[in-house]
Amino acid sequence: MGDVVGHGVDERPVGIDELLERVRAGYERTEPREAYEAAQGGEALLVDIRYAALRERDGLIPGALVVERNELEWRLDPQGSHRAPEATGHDLRVVVICNEGYASSLAAESLRRLGLSRATDLVGGFQAWRAAGLPVTSGPGADV
DSSP states (O other), rough: OOOOOOOOHHHHOOOOOHHHHHHHSSSSOHHHHHHHHHTTTTTEEEEEEOOOHHHHHHHOOTOOOOOGGGHHHOOOOOOOOOTTTTOOOOTTEEEEEOSSSSSSHHHHHHHHHHHHHHHHHHHTHHHHHHHHHOOOOOOOOOOO
């Protein structure tokens, strides 16, 4: 795969909609039910990158690893000195979850660049997870 995110000297700048399209063409995204089943079967690590106010408002996905977006690469790099215990190897299937499934696509691409070739994201994000009736635990003040 070429340099999806950057652009060369002779190329025009890429807008965010085109960038998302290019990034998403490089891997298969995961639907909520599939992510749930993979996590339940120990086949995937769900990683919630939503910021704290959204987690407090809407709740949490049970068993998901919460990692602030600005720490994601450091926490999931299997070779990194700041890695989470769950970052067990480059073959780990990671499903990144944001609020609506946009920022998670860019985050998954970043993890793929670190060698996590099975990194993907959740179509529709947390909102699609909740709409599918999948488990959510209440955060402080969560409306679930």
